[in-house]
Amino acid sequence: MFALVDCNNFYASCERLFRPDLRGQPIVVLSSGDGCVIARSNEAKALGIVMGEPYFKIKPLCHTQKVHIFSSNFTLYRDLSQRVMSIIEQAWAHTEIYSIDEAFLDLSTMEPILQEVFCQDLQKNILKCTGIPVSIGLGRSKTLAKISNFVAKRELKIPVFNIDNHLDWLKRIDVGEVWGIGRQWRKKLTCQGICTAYDLTQVDVHQLRRQFNVAVMWTALELKGISCLQLSDDTAPRKTILSSRSFSTMQTEFESLAQAVSMHSHIAYEKLREQGSLTHCVCVFLRTNRFREDLPQYEQSGSIRLIMPTDDVRLITQHAKACLRAIYKPGYSYKKAGVWLTELSDKSGYQFDLFQARCEEKLKTSANFLKVLDKINHRFGKHTLHLAALGFNNTWDAQFQFKSPAYTTRWTELPSVCNGT
DNA sequence: TCTGGGGTCCTAGGACCC
């Protein structure tokens, strides 16, 4: 048996945690640059605000209905996520942290009779210790646990549900709600009359393998209660690292794009160092605003493959700017740029170039420099020390107009408790 | 006027090898 713990309206719940005055009020959390809706409280859902909707389209509704708007505050969400996850891991060792707000538990070694009670206790404990409400679904496979969670949250509105003796629910679940069936597969399946999760269990799995792919076949097997996906004990480092963002206003000049690309190089560098990897390939992309059909469109990417892998922010930035130079075309209004590091390798397996003199001295100097850079930024705040290439007073960077304080991670932004006097 | 960011995996096809 598997259990899926899923935080309810996670980002909205995080925001409400430090704003008890917002209990029962509609809350919406926006994506980077206050672009789209990425989380909604139940009250906001009830107003018909849908996921992914651009903010400007719902602005009047938010105003008349007094919806509380928040910019995304990932520092806060990450911190609260870690608290929730640590409680889960303390309660049960065989756990996979699947996303910022979800964890799978493999309960197969627990007495079946204890499983539901265990989940009910866990749900109460998480709420008590963190203030974050969660729902827990149980099932014979990860996919069934997912569906079970969906039923608990959306249909029955109860904290814990075990679908094992209630598989009739599959007949009422749209096939597009099944984990692993996205928009394209849903379209293709419904064309063939496969409209519900139950329908999918009735199709020959080899036919699914042929017509779709092996993942869809596994999904169908999992719905039948045949577990194909085990917990992934994934402490493995990322295989690619990306930093990208839309601009607050469209940019035309090379210089501001170069600043943005330098900033993304810096962010990507920090992520790279954090997991102790080196990059072999630096890729840069930029694109115009695809929603502005009245403007000429351009989208391009370029990459540089390094002879020797690096984690030096100076080299990464230098190569990223060279990529940008190669793809930049004047005369366009750019909306977004990013830096993508691929072909990552572990620092311990450093491969020297056969045809160049070994340059240990140079590497040592670089390592020392980076160590100091990291140390200073760790102690005094993320962007205390950075390359001048990032520029100052960036007007192009995304705005977070409705951002809440870093309540739990910054001394100066701790919530204050007022005694009313 | 205003439309997110960051990942993974699978597959088909092409290039190459003997």
Added chain:
DNA sequence: TCTGGGGTCCTAGGACCC
């Protein structure tokens, strides 16, 4: 006119997830 069989690796593109 007729031209094998059995592999591996790489890449781009497409699907999915949160």
